[in-house]
Amino acid sequence: MDSIRPDSDEFRRILLNDIPLLDVRAPVEYNEGSFPAAVNKPLLDDEQRRLIGTEYKQQGQDAAIVLGNKLATRDVHQQRIDSWLPIVDANPAGYLYCFRGGLRSRISQQWLKEAGRNYPFIKGGYKAMRRFLIDEQQRVAEQSPMLRINGLTGTAKTRMIEQLANGVDLEGIANHRGSAFGRRPAGQPEQINFENNLSIDFLKREAAGATSFILEDEGVMVGRCNVPLPLRSTMDIGPVAVVDMGFDERIENLRQDYIYDSISEYEDFYGAELGLAEFGKSLLASLERIVKRLGHERYGKMKVLLEQAVAAGDIGRTDELLTAVMAGLMQEYYDPMYEYQLQKKLDKMVFRGSWQEVKEYAESWQG
Known part of the structure; x- marks a missing residue:
């Protein structure tokens, strides 16, 4: 025995x-x-x-x-x-x-x-x-300085968070890319699992020596996962560092994340034959969710491009059409929205610079 x-x-x-x-x-x-x-x-x-x-x-x-x-x-x-x-x-x-x-x-x-x-x-x-995890999450939120990383769509904020020892990747824990088009084929965790995993992530980083944390400047929700209120309250009053990046570089980042990486994920999940088709369905469903914000005219034009991309059956042609959709969404929807939101946070902004400059600032930031 x-x-x-x-x-x-x-x-x-x-x-x-x-x-x-x-x-x-x-x-x-x-x-x-x-x-x-x-x-x-x-x-x-x-x-x-x-x-x-x-x-x-x-x-x-x-x-x-x-x-x-x-x-x-x-x-x-x-x-x-x-x-x-x-x-x-x-x-x-x-x-x-x-x-x-x-x-x-x-x-x-x-x-x-x-x-x-x-x-x-x-x-x-x-x-x-x-x-225990609920109490620890609240303790960390109340006691630990937190820096928010902000920037327009495509500025590779998540990539930065992943490279920081004290970076907490809310999108990774929520298994969602954070935007209307951020759904991933494996789906998201239940809310309680999201909260449990988030708390454990904070505890592990604390155990490794972190006394402050860096997070992407997310909204109240990451997909359908709700950021816990104590953490949300701390983030709302925390300092902000803003990443500046040119339009073309942002487009390249989005092509990698939202086209090539996403298609690969869908093919791994559904198989090579169904993957691209399921990816296309997901994009069309995502576009439909923001039809009211886009307006029916813009929505109609982008839907046509998406449908052509889904029907193309060739990754080169699909890439070309999807890139056109992304460029339109950035210029006409996401960029104006982010700029408007950033204007309301100017009093919290403590640094602004290129991706590498913001990363170096974040690495030296102690709160």
Whole structure:
């Protein structure tokens, strides 16, 4: 039998080190939010959880336990053990958890013990660890200086953030490029997962020595992910550094990010045959989402170009047409919008320069 490790509430150590976690909550709970290193192998499936929860509310804990034991047939018991053992054996330093670190954790732990494995659980379960991350996110937001990187569309702000040791890539964590055309084929994380992953990212950078942070000057939303209010409040009053870059260079950056990199992502996700077609559908859907802001005349012209690009079937012709669409969107929509927004932040601007100059400023900035 394995040596006995104690149950733990060392949330910081567990999350900083990506220690493997066995999530025994029902799938519906896991899908609402979990942690990066967690694998879901439930003790109760969604229907069993519903039935036992109803019994608990109507008849109390003892009755719920009786029903649970009734549902835990020999076959169910063995199926759960069989699903857990490969994870437990592959991750001897890991932990299991349920929602509150209560009955489900103890039952799972007991079943594993009967199978010859001593496996500790997270004290307080998912709820306690989630609370820890919320509190840490608020602490970091309230105590740490934060510099915002601003600039027109195509100034490679995300690329800069990725190269800074204390850069927190909101778009990367949200799996979205931040604009109306920023959707990626794999989709975005659930809001709770976005918040959990963001908090962990801050904690890891702190652990590596960061005392201040650099972020792209995002809006309230990154795609459908909502930037947590404490962080949003700190960003809103923080200093701004602005990247200046010529139109042609910005177009080249956008071609790489929004055409070649995006097509590659779609082909990896959907396969070579469907990738380009799905990419085209995504662009048309994105354009339609901003029809009111563009106005129907501009929308109509750009839609025609997009449809021609999607139908071209040749990457060279597609590139040419999409570049024309991007140039039009920048000149007629994005640039005026960003310039208007920047005018409202001039009192917060502490530096302005080329991409390299802003990067060097950010690297030396301490807040």
